[in-house]
Amino acid sequence: MKTRDKIIQASIVLFNEQGERNVTTNHIAADLGISPGNLYYHFRNKEDIILSIYEEYARNLLIETMPEVNPDVKPLDAIILYMDVVFLAMMKFRFFYSNLPVLLAKNPLLHDKYVEVQGFIAQRVSELLLSLRNANMMDFLDEDLPDIVSILRLVNTFWLSFYQTQNNDNEMNDAVFYQGVLKILVIIQPYISDEAKDEFLEARAMYRQRCQDSLKVA
Amino acid sequence: MKTRDKIIQASIVLFNEQGERNVTTNHIAADLGISPGNLYYHFRNKEDIILSIYEEYARNLLIETMPEVNPDVKPLDAIILYMDVVFLAMMKFRFFYSNLPVLLAKNPLLHDKYVEVQGFIAQRVSELLLSLRNANMMDFLDEDLPDIVSILRLVNTFWLSFYQTQNNDNEMNDAVFYQGVLKILVIIQPYISDEAKDEFLEARAMYRQRCQDSLKVA
Incomplete structure (x- = not known):
């Protein structure tokens, strides 16, 4: 799976489990074991x-x-x-x-x-x-x-x-x-x-x- | 009007006009011209x-x-x-x-x-x-x-x-x-x-x- 798609999939799971407002882009990057910079390469915020x-x-x-x-x-x-x-x-x-x-x-x-x-x-x-x-x-x-x-x-x-x-x-x-x-x-x-x-x-x-x-x- | 009631009335107006999540207790105190400490005397948060x-x-x-x-x-x-x-x-x-x-x-x-x-x-x-x-x-x-x-x-x-x-x-x-x-x-x-x-x-x-x-x- 491409990194972009992995970010989307992981975000859906985290948002559903923890509530969107409790999840930051740093949480998402950490969950995938990628750097925040890598995430920001794919998404602005x-x-x-x-x-x-x-x-x-x-x-x-x-x-x-x-x-x-x-x-x-x-x-x-x-x-x-x-x-x-x-x-x-x-x-x-x-x-x-x-x-x-x-x-x-x-x-x-x-x-x-x-x-x-x-x-x-x-x-x-x-x-x-x-x-x-x-x-x-x-x-x-x-x-x-x-x-x-x-x-x-x-x-x-x-x-x-x-x-x-x-x-x-x-x-x-x-x-x-x-x-x-x-x-x-x-x-x-x-x-x-x-x-x-x-x-x-x-x-x-x-x-x-x-x-x-x-x-x-x- | 008592200070407590004034805080409630001002809060309703500010929450309705600006959205609850955009209004802090400091905004409410400033709007009434009272100190944050005075507000906290009446409400915890x-x-x-x-x-x-x-x-x-x-x-x-x-x-x-x-x-x-x-x-x-x-x-x-x-x-x-x-x-x-x-x-x-x-x-x-x-x-x-x-x-x-x-x-x-x-x-x-x-x-x-x-x-x-x-x-x-x-x-x-x-x-x-x-x-x-x-x-x-x-x-x-x-x-x-x-x-x-x-x-x-x-x-x-x-x-x-x-x-x-x-x-x-x-x-x-x-x-x-x-x-x-x-x-x-x-x-x-x-x-x-x-x-x-x-x-x-x-x-x-x-x-x-x-x-x-x-x-x-x-």
Whole structure:
């Protein structure tokens, strides 16, 4: 692996384990056994590392692996696939989501990139919901769609922060993420049409089961 | 006003205007024209000031002025009154809400107090929703109530953070808060019963109007 990639990988691990604000570039260099000078050859500062992490990983994960509206994929499967992708990204970059407003405020380039990526995601979520409506699986008014999409993105983005504020333990496990998915399903549920209700409730039951199973493991 | 209260008032203003992490106890003392020693006579450190702010103001505002379930108050009016209270608190303590996970992680006493207050709020919101159901204005399953309450609290708590992450301007005005209230109304809307629909849509239209009016002023 190239040094640049090693720095990125080590930073993600350290940020997730210790919290981004507790990790300096010196910590990262020491962890890799390289000199601070070598690190600064690849990155100007910590903000630069965080920007690169967001660009190279979150963008790939969120955009390239995000399910496209596709006639071969059942619409409800597409939305479940999407939630898996979003929550997987959250788990992998939890340092990012647990301190998002501060990270963005400190780093205008990151903020611009984030707003751009979020615009893309909002567009994709809108398309997914519209495809569910076209398949007679959901029903909502056009005028409500932007608000529904905003609420889904807000709950996705801040689920982890909300969990952390509500609980005194800082342990993260799969159950935390399945609880987040279940919140998303509760938001969507009232818009599910009668003919899709059974399939939807099956999906919800599956996530409840996954959540319980991961609580047992934890 | 007592020095202790002056310190609290000045701190709220400085934290809101400049962001909590950019304000030191020395800034606060200088702003009031008192010595740092005088400030330390009243508070051990900045965390101590923030804890006192949360205890004395947020708790009063959120709990004592929070509408009780009361037969004299129409249930929908109670929920709207509640949203006004919550969003007023958010506006007054925006420094607190815009950096909540970090503030709580730094300050275990604040975290404990916050979890305690949130438990009270969750209880009160549950009671309000149940009173709406008893009045045949809402319909939801008992098993969904905790999730609905969580989603409402999550959106309230992180609406400001979400707005800040999505927008490059950091200006706060009433329109931002009315947009937050409108998100809450969208979440509630699917559960509103047919007989309460007209009254509900009237309330939603009123908040839309308020939002537009405050955009004109801004």
